[in-house]
Amino acid sequence: MSLVPEVELKDILLSNSTFGPSEIIFISNRISNDFSQFPNLTEATQQLEQQTERSPATSVKLGVCQYLTGHYTNAIETLGNADGGALALFYQGKCHYALGAYDTAIQSYNTAQAAGYNGDLCQLAVAACKRQQKDIEGAMAIVDNMFGPIEQTAEYLYQRGATIAATCSNPLEVVKLYERAVEAEDNHPGALFGLALENDRRGNDEKAIELYQRAAAVFPAHVGALLNLGLLYEDHDQYEHAASCYDRILDSYPTHPQAALYRADSIASMDEHYDHQTEKMRQQIAGVMSIPIAQFELSVRSRNCLKKMGLFTLGDLCKVSEMELLNSKNFGETSLYEIREMMSNKGLMIGQFAHQKEAEEEPIDLSHLTPEEQVLLDRPMSDLNLSVRARKCMTRLGLTTIGELIRKSADDLLECKNFGVTSLTEVREKLTQAGLSLRGE
Numbered sequence: 001m002s003l004v005p006e007v008e009l010k011d012i013l014l015s016n017s018t019f020g021p022s023e024i025i026f027i028s029n030r031i032s033n034d035f036s037q038f039p040n041l042t043e044a045t046q047q048l049e050q051q052t053e054r055s056p057a058t059s060v061k062l063g064v065c066q067y068l069t070g071h072y073t074n075a076i077e078t079l080g081n082a083d084g085g086a087l088a089l090f091y092q093g094k095c096h097y098a099l100g101a102y103d104t105a106i107q108s109y110n111t112a113q114a115a116g117y118n119g120d121l122c123q124l125a126v127a128a129c130k131r132q133q134k135d136i137e138g139a140m141a142i143v144d145n146m147f148g149p150i151e152q153t154a155e156y157l158y159q160r161g162a163t164i165a166a167t168c169s170n171p172l173e174v175v176k177l178y179e180r181a182v183e184a185e186d187n188h189p190g191a192l193f194g195l196a197l198e199n200d201r202r203g204n205d206e207k208a209i210e211l212y213q214r215a216a217a218v219f220p221a222h223v224g225a226l227l228n229l230g231l232l233y234e235d236h237d238q239y240e241h242a243a244s245c246y247d248r249i250l251d252s253y254p255t256h257p258q259a260a261l262y263r264a265d266s267i268a269s270m271d272e273h274y275d276h277q278t279e280k281m282r283q284q285i286a287g288v289m290s291i292p293i294a295q296f297e298l299s300v301r302s303r304n305c306l307k308k309m310g311l312f313t314l315g316d317l318c319k320v321s322e323m324e325l326l327n328s329k330n331f332g333e334t335s336l337y338e339i340r341e342m343m344s345n346k347g348l349m350i351g352q353f354a355h356q357k358e359a360e361e362e363p364i365d366l367s368h369l370t371p372e373e374q375v376l377l378d379r380p381m382s383d384l385n386l387s388v389r390a391r392k393c394m395t396r397l398g399l400t401t402i403g404e405l406i407r408k409s410a411d412d413l414l415e416c417k418n419f420g421v422t423s424l425t426e427v428r429e430k431l432t433q434a435g436l437s438l439r440g441e
Contacts, residue, residue, distance in 0.1 A: 009037055013044040019061050020087060027068070031219040032187065038219070038251060045069055056083035067091050068220050070253035072098050086117035093125060102129040120150040124159045131166055139163045154185030161194060171198065189215045189222040196225065200388070205232055216245065221252045223259075230262055231389050234269070234418050242266040261422045262389075269418075288346050289315030296342050302335040314348055321351040376434055377403030384430040393419040406431065409439040 009030055012023055031037045045065040048058065063079035064087075066072075072095040079095070082088040093108030106129050113122035127142040143160045150156050161177030164170055175198055181191035196211035209232050215225035230245035246263035249256050291314050293306055305328050311317055317339065325331050325339070336350075343350055376383075379402050381394050393416045399405050405427070413419055413427065431437055 009040045010044045013041075013061055013065060014047060019057065019064075024064060024068075028219050032217055035219070035248075041065060042069060056081075059083070060085065060088050063088060064091050067095050067098075068252075070098075070220070070256075072096075084115075086112050086115035089115055090117045090122065090125075093122075097125070097129060097132075100132075102133050105129050120146060120153075121155065124150075124155055127159050127163065131163055134166075136163060136166050139166075152184065154181040154188040154191060157181035157184060158188055158191040158194065162190065165194065174198070187214065187218050189218040189225065192218075193222055193225045193228075196228065200228060200232070205235070208232060216248065219252075221248050223249055223253065223256065227258060227262065228388055230266070231392070231418070234266060235392065239266045239269045258422070261420075265418075265420045265422070288348065289313060289318060291346070293317070298338060298342065299335065301330060302338050305329075305331040305335060306339075314343065314346060315353075317343060317350055318348055318353040319351070325350065370435070376436065377401065377406070381405065384427075384434075386430065387423070387426060389418060390423040390426050393423060402431075402434070402436065405438070406436050407439055410441070413438070 009027060011017075012019070012027065017023075027041065031041060045062065048054070048062040048065065051058065054062065059078055059082035063075045063082055066075035066078055075095045076092055079088040079092045089108050089112035093105045093112060096102070096105035096108055106126050109122045109125045109129070113119045123142050123146065127139040130136075130139040130142070139159075140163050143156065143163055146156065157177050158181040161174045161181065164177070165174045175195065178191045178194040178198070181188050182195065185191075192211050192215035196208045196215060199205075199208040199211060209229065212225045212229035212232065215222045216229050226245045226249050230242040233239070233242035233245065243263055243266040246259045246266065249259035250263065253259070293303070293312055293314065293316075298306075305325075306312075306317075309320070309325075309328055311320065322336060325336060326333075339350060381391070381400055381402060381404075384402065384405075386394065393413070394405070397408070397413070397416055399408070410424055410428075413424055414421075428438065428441075
């Protein structure tokens, strides 16, 4: 079937015309180029669902539409009642893959191949399933045994790159394979995402954002690209753009838990009215509080008394009360008046932050840990396999080992920019799996 740009998306889905891989590609490209077409897909899907009697061919259309809109369970049921053909079987496999049912997906892909679907594409899909199951050798065996024109396709180059990436053995080869995949197909979402992730890990935010944007523009939405792009936007305080990324995911996958939570975080950040002038004043006060007392001309008595009390900066004086000063030996009203005047000249007061004085932290008792758990404390943070968001927050906090992490409380972590309840729950779960916990828990 020859498709031209004037063909309406809804006409393809609601007419009795042929429906196959080329039509699905057309629909995906149409929405990728103009996301305002997405409502036409949802409306056509709803109209197909409302039909009381559907032919097997119409059920295939509906099942594919349900897959494209992220309703995988419904799609599996619809496609199971379709014509039993290769296309229906292949998209059942894609739905099972999206739901994480990799064994069932492999069965569907193999059955689709036996029914006549493109064998190379089915085997590459099986390789992707095996990679998700951590069967890297099985995935590599599949791509190693594929020959001919398929080796020059974007999907093959991407799957080979992703499989090698899973071995963590040759990052340069991985990048080259992804780059070749993009050369073969400039909008291949997996290859674009892979390149973006490599740049993201190396701190090349600008390039990573560009590549994530390209990957995210492809329909159906590449969830990983949209999630990571949203996180990068948040890092650059572009919360509205971040929320738009999460909205894109929710448009296609309405029940996606991470997207919903991340969107809520972004909206909350947008709603916070950050007072830059107040922050500027806070920084100025912090600078003044760090001034050493030794810079001021005080009496010998006052200077000696402050030294004995361990007070060396104006900030130290802000954290003690006048009564504490007066209770110090040889510190009288004259010295108190002298200190008051010195503080007043700098816009400060004795004891103005005394209520914020923190109690000294008691050392953490690690005696209850097994020898194996204590060994974990020196392991790098990367061993926890945290998400991108949580990993970046660990970097901001300067935490490089698991031992440094467990010395932090939940409140300490929540003070870090972009570290919310979702990330805290993730960290707690990872530590629990290792038999550890945060300070005070």
